[in-house]
Amino acid sequence: KTSGNVMKATIPYIKVDIPIWVVFRGLGVISDRDILEHICYDMQDVQMLEMLKPCIEDGFVIQDREVALDFIGNRGTTTGLSRDRRIRYAQEILQKEMLPHVSMAEGSESKKAYFFGYMIHRLLLAAMERRELDDRDHFGKKRLDLAGPLLSNLFRMLFRKLTKDVYRYLQKCVETHKEFNLTLAVKHQTITNGLKYSLATGNWGDQK
CATH class of the missing domain: 3.90.1110.10 (RNA polymerase Rpb2, domain 2)
Structure with missing residues (x-):
């Protein structure tokens, strides 16, 4: 830009x-x-x-x-x-x-x-007009995303979200002087539901 x-x-x-x-x-x-x-x-x-x-x-x-x-x-x-x-x-x-x-x-x-x-x-x-602009719609410029990289990138994104949630929960426990409960901190459905959603809909981007 x-x-x-x-x-x-x-x-x-x-x-x-x-x-x-x-x-x-x-x-x-x-x-x-x-x-x-x-x-x-x-x-x-x-x-x-x-x-x-x-x-x-x-x-x-x-x-x-x-x-x-x-x-x-x-x-x-x-x-x-x-x-x-x-x-x-x-x-x-x-x-x-x-x-x-x-x-x-x-x-x-x-x-x-x-x-x-x-x-x-x-x-x-x-x-500087010394070369032509690339045609973004040309098939030579298209990227083919296979299942492996898509799943690995999605898992990485979901795991990052999971660690942020754990960090926020830990901060809250420290601030309120409450005991840290690992079961409450780790929400396994974050990764499970995220994978299910993408496999069901074909949407591999950020999930709101």
Whole structure:
């Protein structure tokens, strides 16, 4: 997405779009030149470099990886975390939720940074009318979701919801000085009903 002339990225479980320079720094690519080399493959391409200037200026205030991760984590759907936990949360999101088809393994930040840069490079080429826009309805661009990945992603989402419910119940017990009851805390129907609903309806997205 673009806000004015500043490009921003939409990241799962992050409530607002993040400037691309901050995303690169969160992935461990720190210097402006290194980021530019991930996006612009010809440093003599003045037009492309000019289009990236607003992004450089927008990301100037964040020059450190930890600060970038804290910036991302602070805008996540999980609130009330300490700084260290926000950083770990952001690392986990970038590792497991951003571009999962590239890799979900630890230490995959470099691969993701190169692919992220490639995506932006193609976007800029289209914006400068050097290449045609992709046809989103072309069958070559369609993604076929098989049962295994659909079920694993759904289970991951439901298990995350279950752990949040347990955490909220634990917080309530601490605040009200009540005894923690594991049977009441773990609502097994969260996962069971979620799986049944998706298998019955074919809706594999977020369930209200």
